[in-house]
Amino acid sequence: MQERAEQTRRSLLEAAASLFDERGYAGTSISDIATRSGHTSGAIYFHYASKEKLALAVVEGHFATWPPLIERYAGPAATGTPALERLVRLSFAVARAFRDDIVVRAGARLWAERTLIAAPLPPPFVGWIDAVTAMLERAHADGDLAPHLDPERAARTVVCAFFGVHTVSEALDRRRSIEDHLTDLWALLLPSLQARPAAEELLPLARRG
Amino acid sequence: MQERAEQTRRSLLEAAASLFDERGYAGTSISDIATRSGHTSGAIYFHYASKEKLALAVVEGHFATWPPLIERYAGPAATGTPALERLVRLSFAVARAFRDDIVVRAGARLWAERTLIAAPLPPPFVGWIDAVTAMLERAHADGDLAPHLDPERAARTVVCAFFGVHTVSEALDRRRSIEDHLTDLWALLLPSLQARPAAEELLPLARRG
Structure with missing residues (x-):
């Protein structure tokens, strides 16, 4: 279970990173990251709380x-x-x-x-x-x-x-x-x-x- | 008259530049630029049409x-x-x-x-x-x-x-x-x-x- 949560966090991080790399911070929305990762926006807020925190995790x-x-x-x-x-x-x-x-x-x-x-x-x-x-x-x-x-x-x-x-x-x-x-x-x-x-x-x- | 318009354009450009330098593009508003330059927001829209055009003029x-x-x-x-x-x-x-x-x-x-x-x-x-x-x-x-x-x-x-x-x-x-x-x-x-x-x-x- 813990391992699966870790996999979800990693896949969200990589989806966010690929979008930030292509479009920058302002050009990327939580719903873009949900689409790219195949997870829900809810999963993103659960694991990272905000787009800002997700960006901080990438940095x-x-x-x-x-x-x-x-x-x-x-x-x-x-x-x-x-x-x-x-x-x-x-x-x-x-x-x-x-x-x-x-x-x-x-x-x-x-x-x-x-x-x-x-x-x-x-x-x-x-x-x-x-x-x-x-x-x-x-x-x-x-x-x-x-x-x-x-x-x-x-x-x-x-x-x-x-x-x-x-x-x-x-x-x-x-x-x-x-x-x-x-x-x-x-x-x-x-x-x-x-x-x-x-x-x-x-x-x-x-x-x- | 033309010369005065040129002076206004230059003072708006420099006020915008000093704010963009300090706070970046997203952190600077038309009303900040008006306050810093001593001109009105209307003067900014008249001379530069938008914050984007003003940024382009600075670049x-x-x-x-x-x-x-x-x-x-x-x-x-x-x-x-x-x-x-x-x-x-x-x-x-x-x-x-x-x-x-x-x-x-x-x-x-x-x-x-x-x-x-x-x-x-x-x-x-x-x-x-x-x-x-x-x-x-x-x-x-x-x-x-x-x-x-x-x-x-x-x-x-x-x-x-x-x-x-x-x-x-x-x-x-x-x-x-x-x-x-x-x-x-x-x-x-x-x-x-x-x-x-x-x-x-x-x-x-x-x-x-």
Whole structure:
């Protein structure tokens, strides 16, 4: 019974996410979500109370995607691989999630439309800047980061540039070419980040996942 | 008489822009704009017909800011200065416009909220990618661009990264530190773009305007 309720919640969340992704928050109604999910409006109000709470659940689902990915590429189990290589691999994993995961895509769109949603949303970017700073500090400690760079400022720049690639890729072709755009970005950034530039060796490997 | 109508239109546009910038499209009403501008709601409907048309005029005002700036830094009169230096100078001029010009700021926010506005908005990024491509092709022809780079792909990457700096700067501190963030971005990108890396000479000069 509990499991069935969990399945209903998940299917409502995914139906809502696909509509928010296509039409935005204002363009999506509870009755659209009912139709798309095959559940009743009553089921939506029972499980999520309001469209606002459902949007908040999608945004929280988006943000909940990152800690396990960060753990996988930056956690204790990953430290056999050089930090800059892990950072590049992580960036491609995030790009694929943005391209393929409907909750991640919808959460990003809702976040951009955050002024419409009264529920408070988690602050963006700060967690990413912290995670990337930790990876660049590791690269610095290992002698792999260009020695004149400040890891925190470089991390903020990497997060900015990465976010820009997402936004522009979304506007140009719904992120279909995001892996190519990300490869072009790293081809310009890596030679400045690496103590011994070798982007042409690292990039083809890291892109594979 | 005509001049007075022009003044009224401009003061309505600026009042609307300051409210759209603060509160977004959905959070701003015609009566808020009337109060802020000191004009009547009737004057707003007379000059702009609807909130949607007023929002469109703000977005068009945003887009109209760029051609004269691009002309100044990339047009025939500017060609005495190396193209990469002109590109960096242009980026700081754009950053300052985003920080200080209320119509530019509001236009950017309305563009992010474009799903709410039925009026069709101009396509973003494409014009910037073309303008930056032309500057990098010039740098390439002058032997100043790293010879292995494709000007168009490098231009797309520069536009992506630049746009990301804007979005993150806005979220972190309403763009107060945007010139510092932009300096950090160029410090990573320029060594890869330049045929003979010398970012440390170019950046302090270009930042001044």
